[in-house]
Amino acid sequence: MMRYFNALILILLVGMSLQTLSVPAAFAITAEEQLADPELEARARDLSKQLRCLVCQNQSIDDSDADLAKDLRAEVRKQLLSGADDQTIMADLQEKYGDYVLLNPPVSVATIGLWATPILALLIGGGLIVLNRRRVKQSPPQSAQDLSENTAEKPVSVKTMHAGTPGTPILAITASFCIIAAGAIYWFVLGSPSLPSQPLSQRASEISQDASQAEALLAEKQKAYTAAKDATLRAPENIGSWLELALAAAELGRMDDELNALRTALSLTGEDAGIKSMLAEALTRSAEGQVIPEARQLIAEVLAENGREPRALFLSGLAAMEDGAYKRAVDNWRYLIEISPSDAPWLVVVRKNLQEAADRAGIELKTDSDSSNLPVLSQESLSAAAEMSPEERLEMIEGMVVRLRERLENAPSDSAGWQRLARAYTVLGQPEEALKALVSASEAAPGDLKLQLAVLEQLMLAGQAGDRSQTSDQALANEVLVRALAVNAEHPELLFFAGHFARQEGDKDKARFYWVKLLDTIPQTSETARLLQAELDKLAR
């Protein structure tokens, strides 16, 4: 035990001496600040090292480049020149800036814990060691009782025991060495004051590189803008080039150009809702977030045409906020979130705004965790797809579908995700995969009656097309029916499907049972009732 303890002390001592030996290489002080009198300057430097820069907080004012540190250095030197002694200067600064300005905190009631902790730790540690040794001397080594106790408490340590010492937990010692070693490594890499400084002058090239990069980016934007402008001059009828010009102008912050380009594009398309909402957004941006009357007019027109246009919905929420109609803003943004693809780029902003509107309106928002941040099939990637060749587009969509599928296989309870996958497969012309995904969606949400009905409908259509294995579909249909009937056994559409699949299975009684029940729920004189009656008659034969 003692040996380990000695080694520990040695490590600590070596660490400490290294710290005192190494002198920080960086000085923030400049030549013109220094005093002519070398003795006074030395005192100034000495004082500066004891004063904290209140801006950087972990540097002395001697080290810091901050403005305040410079002021404080000047103040110290001014007072030195006027003949003040070191204590007076420190006391004066302490009075203005508090104890915090001193890098060595004074011993006071508030800081006594800080100063006493190391001494207490040493005393307690030493006391424990002395106590341990004393007990070892007193108790006879390896007495039967001792051994059994040790074995019971620390079986690992019995073998490594020194004669007479109580059990040495080898694990604990290894662990503490690891911690100390890790701490030492960490300190040498990141904490050591002997680390080379990174003065501004040496980083100049790095900084100028950053600056030139920013410049290049700007030039590139400028170029894009000029190119777009040329394109509109060459082909003033081309709506696309006007939209490109609007984008390029927006990048450069040329508000007027952007508005002009959008207005031109709008007049060329007639009344395109998408461009209208873009224009409304640009107008709002140009009014620093205020939804001006012209923008409101545009938003109203867009929403009248397409109530699901995200940009217009968002702006209309903003307009409502501006009018103090927080409830309306909440409704607007809630709806927008509901209809947005779950990875839409605007969701973050909308959610934040929604929260604020809800706070103002005093509405408690229900947190829904299921539809957050799914990385596939976004509006943005779909619109990117619009610019590709058909083969590329197909490839991209297929890639996205594969990724979505992989993700869903790991999280099969995401019903909405499965439904999206089903839609994607339908777009790709793979109805069998689409059906499979739909079935998974219905399994993930057994309480969703609509979803179950959709599966049943697809199964029925597939069965009628006759290109699928009847028996596996039949089993599948029965499963879905059980789920759906558990939700609502009276639903007319469901009753119809139940009868259809019972007949297909050959269970005429069951089919009759469901259809008779269905017949009771619909008006006797309707066309459906007549057709159903005919089917029932066929069953009876």
Added chain:
Amino acid sequence: MARSLTHFLPLLLFVCFASIASVALIMTLSGERKLSELPSALIGKPVPVTELPSLSNPQAFIKIEATTATPYLVNFFASWCAPCRAEAPALAILGKQIDIIGVAYKDKPEDSRKFLADFGNPYRAIGIDNDGAAGLNWGVYGVPETYLISKDGIILKRHAGPIDGDILRDEFLPLIRSLQDRE
């Protein structure tokens, strides 16, 4: 008994230390304890008597004195300081309730004037602290900083950083109201 005590003492000490550290960490993470917020040395002490050239009339001087008729605020600002723009609305509200003396900290007078023209002038009087010497006397470590001073010239409150709506509502307004009610 003695044996079990010596066994558990280190563990006990560790648990004490760990709980103190956890409380501090939790408070920091929840924003209750702000690492950048520094303790103020001057609270409860008399104002450092300050005399500064006036911004509106460079021949005249603004004097911040030990006793006045009413409580007032001293606000250090600068045109180059972005948070000062952010607190302009809050100062406009405060300016209607209490006198504010502005100190243009390390700022060119023409820049200060333009700043006031752009963002409003809530101040009853403005002094120019060209080299930051007054700031040093007040223990300013960054603009904006705002001090509330009682009519006896005692610093009651100091706020470093911009005054936002919450700080205005929860800290300054109640304090000012209670001061004014007392009269």
